[in-house]
Amino acid sequence: MRGIRARAVVLIVVLVPAAVFFSVWNCWTAGMAGALDSLIAPAIAGLAVFTALNAALRKWRPHWAFSPGELIAVYMALVISMGITSSAWDWGGSITTVITYPIWNAGPENQWEALIWPNLPTWLTVTDRDALEGFFMGGAAHTALRCCAPGCGPPCGGALGRWRWPG
Numbered sequence: 001m002r003g004i005r006a007r008a009v010v011l012i013v014v015l016v017p018a019a020v021f022f023s024v025w026n027c028w029t030a031g032m033a034g035a036l037d038s039l040i041a042p043a044i045a046g047l048a049v050f051t052a053l054n055a056a057l058r059k060w061r062p063h064w065a066f067s068p069g070e071l072i073a074v075y076m077a078l079v080i081s082m083g084i085t086s087s088a089w090d091w092g093g094s095i096t097t098v099i100t101y102p103i104w105n106a107g108p109e110n111q112w113e114a115l116i117w118p119n120l121p122t123w124l125t126v127t128d129r130d131a132l133e134g135f136f137m138g139g140a141a142h143t144a145l146r147c148c149a150p151g152c153g154p155p156c157g158g159a160l161g162r163w164r165w166p167g
Contacts, residue, residue, distance in 0.1 A: 008070035012077040015046060019078055020085045043078035050074060099124055104132045 019042050050071055057065040066074075103125060106112035117127070126132055 002067060004067075004070050004073050008066060008073055011050075012074055015074065016077050016081040019046070020081050023082065023085050040079055040082065042082055043075050046078050047071065047075045100126055100132055100135065103127055103129065104136050 023042065050066065054066050054071065099120075102112050102116045102120065106117065117125075
């Protein structure tokens with residue numbers, strides 16, 4: 001019986017941040033929870049992909065194949081990371097949607113601008129409806145994000161180069 005090898009740990013260390021990043025990125029750009037609607041969807045998808053790859057490895061390179069215990073460890077790491085991510089980002093729907101909903105859906109019939117807006121913390125809400133249009137209607141939300149890390153920009157490439165934590 002063998003334990004979990006270093007390459008399984010490396011796979012976990014690579015997959016968990018990637019899964020969390022893309023789940024959170026989906027919340028911010030699509031305005032919905034996406035994969036977080038089901039805590040285990042990314043983990044099941046990962047398990048299916050790696051089981052299929054493992055079957056191919058067993059056929060062509062048997063010594064490269066992962067053991068069942070290693071596949072379970074990868075699966076469990078993804079399930080736990082999605083659970084933790086869901087706790088922070090998915091409170092009855094995407095937190096980004098929840099904190100912008102009163103601004104986007106305010107109208108004369110519900111009087112939210114007078115009743116709710118004064119009670120919302122200004123540091124947590126976006127009150128510019130033009131900025132929210134891309135978020136709620138899709139397509140433009142990701143282009144408004146900018147990278148806040150020193151030296152970050154074109155070298156980061158793609159969407160990551162445009163990331164900026166809100167605030």
